[in-house]
Amino acid sequence: MAFNINGKAADANTYDVIVVGSGMSGGWAAKEFSENGFKTLVLERGRNVEHGKDYPTAMKEPWEFDHRLEIDPRDKAENPIINRCYAYNEATEHFFVKDKEHPYIQNKPFDWIRGYQVGGKSLLWARWTQRWSVMDFESNARDGYGVEWPIGYEDMAPWYSYVEKFVGISGNRDGLAQVPDGEYLPPMDMTCVEKHLKNNIESTYSNRNLIISRTANLSQAHMGRGPCMYRDRCNRGCPFGGYFSSNSATLPAAMATGNMTLRPNSVVHSVIYDDQAQKATGVRVIDAQTKEMTEYYARVIFLNAGTLNTTLIMLNSTSSRFPQGLGNEYDILGRYLMDHNYRGRISAEFDGFKDQYYFGKRPTGVYIPRFRNVGSDKQTDFLRGYAFSAGTGRGTGGDMSGLTDPFGADYKEKMFELGSWNIGMTGMGEHLPYHDNRVTLNKDKTDEWGMPQLEIDCEYKENEVNMLRDMLESGAEMLDNAGFKNIRTTDTGQAPGLGIHEMGTARMGKDVKTSILNKFNQIHAVPNVFVTDGAAMTSSACQNPSITYMALTARAANYAIEELKKQNL
Numbered sequence: 001m002a003f004n005i006n007g008k009a010a011d012a013n014t015y016d017v018i019v020v021g022s023g024m025s026g027g028w029a030a031k032e033f034s035e036n037g038f039k040t041l042v043l044e045r046g047r048n049v050e051h052g053k054d055y056p057t058a059m060k061e062p063w064e065f066d067h068r069l070e071i072d073p074r075d076k077a078e079n080p081i082i083n084r085c086y087a088y089n090e091a092t093e094h095f096f097v098k099d100k101e102h103p104y105i106q107n108k109p110f111d112w113i114r115g116y117q118v119g120g121k122s123l124l125w126a127r128w129t130q131r132w133s134v135m136d137f138e139s140n141a142r143d144g145y146g147v148e149w150p151i152g153y154e155d156m157a158p159w160y161s162y163v164e165k166f167v168g169i170s171g172n173r174d175g176l177a178q179v180p181d182g183e184y185l186p187p188m189d190m191t192c193v194e195k196h197l198k199n200n201i202e203s204t205y206s207n208r209n210l211i212i213s214r215t216a217n218l219s220q221a222h223m224g225r226g227p228c229m230y231r232d233r234c235n236r237g238c239p240f241g242g243y244f245s246s247n248s249a250t251l252p253a254a255m256a257t258g259n260m261t262l263r264p265n266s267v268v269h270s271v272i273y274d275d276q277a278q279k280a281t282g283v284r285v286i287d288a289q290t291k292e293m294t295e296y297y298a299r300v301i302f303l304n305a306g307t308l309n310t311t312l313i314m315l316n317s318t319s320s321r322f323p324q325g326l327g328n329e330y331d332i333l334g335r336y337l338m339d340h341n342y343r344g345r346i347s348a349e350f351d352g353f354k355d356q357y358y359f360g361k362r363p364t365g366v367y368i369p370r371f372r373n374v375g376s377d378k379q380t381d382f383l384r385g386y387a388f389s390a391g392t393g394r395g396t397g398g399d400m401s402g403l404t405d406p407f408g409a410d411y412k413e414k415m416f417e418l419g420s421w422n423i424g425m426t427g428m429g430e431h432l433p434y435h436d437n438r439v440t441l442n443k444d445k446t447d448e449w450g451m452p453q454l455e456i457d458c459e460y461k462e463n464e465v466n467m468l469r470d471m472l473e474s475g476a477e478m479l480d481n482a483g484f485k486n487i488r489t490t491d492t493g494q495a496p497g498l499g500i501h502e503m504g505t506a507r508m509g510k511d512v513k514t515s516i517l518n519k520f521n522q523i524h525a526v527p528n529v530f531v532t533d534g535a536a537m538t539s540s541a542c543q544n545p546s547i548t549y550m551a552l553t554a555r556a557a558n559y560a561i562e563e564l565k566k567q568n569l
């Protein structure tokens, strides 16, 4: 595709810092640089989504939707990938990338779930935010799978605290080494059945626990946002700011400084590398609407386009110094792609506590932290471990079998009867970093904007499958011990990607030959370019990852700020 380059005066397009992507991690970079007085350009490929104003479904009831929240069968046929995501429905569909509009190539099945708009996937996330632990940063070095992290928990702990204080996370201080305690607002309550399960698990097993999930929903008003109204409609966008998103929190903070320029509809094509200066000088941007290409310049560039799009931009940034992509001297860029293994599901019923119920629609669940290969537990057929997320509830609708007619007064009365308690559990397993789980660019196939399509080659291997077997057995055993009935275990068989925790492909490390980024997320060979989204991850642990991306971003941005002040960048 031939681009019409707009050669506006360079000065008008020059900033101190460019941030690519306005989602979970980009929002943090924007906030830190803007608040420290740096003129910051945030380039976002999607449309603008203004907090509150652009949440069209937030206040709608199910009967106000054309299909009562169901997706139209034509949409299902056209967009099979996003239709596999549990959060995709008539109330949220405008925040998801449609399969057919943004194609990619699956050498093996990979469900790539994306949100291209200001705020990215921070509008859609489930907000679970457990910290990584000492063990997680050491696991690669300890069992030799993957390269050693260049940082440890002690480097991250202050930055976890820093972001948690701003994000606003409800949670309990449980004193567990696998999920260290953070800075929490009051926790949400457990149901009576969850408390029963917790008591049973903790009295049966010396190394297993059940806690309320640490979650970025505001159990009390926090920094001018919230509190949460317990509507559990978060992923439509929350007009109360009851949960953390870029739109409700980081971007408004950045905007308030007057130092941020937010430019939606700006598809970053590549990073410009100056061979003579031996550094990056800016980025090339395609206007999503006019397709015109413009260059923007800055001293520092933060790539936060979301794991695979960040790597796509880097692979697409070729120069005589880096013909295989920015900083990719040893064929590492694109490799070691990971996604959590969410294939294991368990459901069951509990016959009891029929006189008890709960208040509101709690927007979170309970969490069973990792217990495999922790302390004295040693598994022989898999490395690392898994956690469980779980939630309980009571369905409505009594036993209809005795009714002759499925309507009328008797039917209505039965409809208001409460059913028995049920539980749903999902295993969340670590995915090892494999050399051949990778992405590459297919230059023969481009998208509507002329960008090469990404080719994805990723699978779960023996370690993940063995772990899955154990996950289903141990989960069912815990429920059985606690007196649950009708326990059903399922391997959904779902492909990687659907965990929506894609990580790796530009990993951090100590050695330039085996990693792309150093301990401050700078590209080894191009230190004025930082990557602080999931692409930077060296291993995947089993915790939901976004709080770690946020802490990495705040840490790297504050390092860059100091280096900028010293004129080192």
Ligand SMILES: Cc1cc2nc3c(=O)[nH]c(=O)nc-3n(C[C@H](O)[C@H](O)[C@H](O)COP(=O)(O)OP(=O)(O)OC[C@H]3O[C@@H](n4cnc5c(N)ncnc54)[C@H](O)[C@@H]3O)c2cc1C
Residues within 6 Å of the ligand: 020, 021, 022, 023, 024, 025, 026, 043, 044, 045, 046, 085, 087, 113, 115, 116, 117, 118, 119, 120, 121, 122, 124, 125, 126, 127, 128, 129, 266, 267, 268, 269, 304, 305, 306, 307, 309, 310, 313, 500, 501, 533, 534, 544, 545, 546, 547, 549
């Ligand atoms: C349904 C769902 C539930 C989830 N639940 C959780 C959870 O409970 N806990 C958790 O930790 N994580 C969860 N996640 C994952 C979480 O949303 C992501 O980890 C997080 O948003 C990643 O942040 P990011 O900044 O890397 O990417 P994003 O938030 O996706 O932001 C990337 C931004 O970059 C933009 N962009 C992409 N390419 C370009 C380009 N070429 N030029 C300019 N801009 C570009 C995109 O449009 C987007 O706005 C969930 C995700 C979903 C969808």
